[in-house]
Amino acid sequence: MKKLALLIIITVFFSCNGTAQKSQTSNKESYAVTKTKAEWKEQLTDEQYYILREAGTERPFSSPLNDNSEKGVYHCAACNTPLFKSEHKFDSGTGWPSFDREIKGNVAFGTDTKIGYTRDEEHCATCGGHLGHVFNDGPKNTTGKRHCINGAALKFVAAED
Template identity: 75%
Template sequence: MKKILLFSLTAILFNCNGSAQKKENEESEEFPITKTEAEWKAELTEMEYYVLREAGTERAFSSPLNKNYEKGVYHCAACDTPLFKSEHKFDSGTGWPSFDREIEGNVAFSTDYKIGYARTEEHCATCGGHLGHVFNDGPKDTTGKRHCINGVALNFVPEDTKKDE
């Protein structure tokens, strides 16, 4: 009987895992660009939608942007907001494009508990699209940060490309 009671109590404690944390993540933040899920699905590829709108993760080493070291700027694939500069990109060896800093004001941050512990999640500050996560294991000679970003969430704009204004 004691084993059943102990097992039941343990199960209850582990199943009551932070409804406050879940609520924090489920509250929607307001972003300048908002669209319905149907509009996003019509505009994005299946993989872009999975990563940007459903907070998915692309397979490591699958993005051609991982090894791209041309000069330019990485933009949000959903809304074209400039997010990261090529001069801040480095090879982290993780299989995802990595940067030591973002373009300030263009990336929003939240806390993600999806895998059982807190991680800092990154979103496009314009459309709210999920980009990836930031960790404290980046280059120590710069910021010490590693912005680990899904390549499918980015569009690369080479430096010599002039954008129409």
Template identity: 75%
Template structure:
């Protein structure tokens, strides 16, 4: 009978240390990226805003990117390594303030589990250089994929389709 209170206390202690509360990002399958650079090399190549988003997993202010309201035809590429990530025909206005797409260019985006803010989200990275792009959610257009790839404009460059 004395072991019951002890078991109760131990179970409470271990439940308070749950994985949902750990502040870390785990990358599925630990991908190695084709392009790797030192922190100093990335800082020299990228603008301060691009560096903050791509290398420090930052988030730009909503509605601050000119790419959010871009309706031209073309391809959105990684601002760090120019890997094609999204096509303009898959872009939609999510109303969130960030460029949003219903699908990626297969093989060019890597995914990981992000628990930094206390709950699980799927984080997106450039599969070539590992740059942080944004997150994917299940509240996108139901008529297509149902996905909303919510991407920081500072992580992207737009390459218009040539005529």
């Protein structure tokens, strides 16, 4: 009887080794633009690399794009994908460029739990670069969303007159 119980315990223990680890490693997304770590480091500034490739956050009020009011489009600083239009930018008072909507199809979303609670993370749908987070406390007269974006993750392209 003891041998049977031991056999059952061993079987259960080894069957728990399971698929969680396997599904995490096989769930990597692929992007149209992919580069090695060395290639990204060569292309991006240290701050851009920290934000876009390591999901870092810039200090609030440190980006010149926070106060930018020119007409144009905000592109991904890593791969030049258009992400946000200037007409959807607003002053959220948070210290980061904020938009009430993204350019559909160019921004992808995921879940971020790094700081102890769940947030909706945004990244470039073309290269996977981390952009920031989206919250439900934006302007109520539009989408109600606040896309809180690191300025260093963006490149502004002014509209032609």
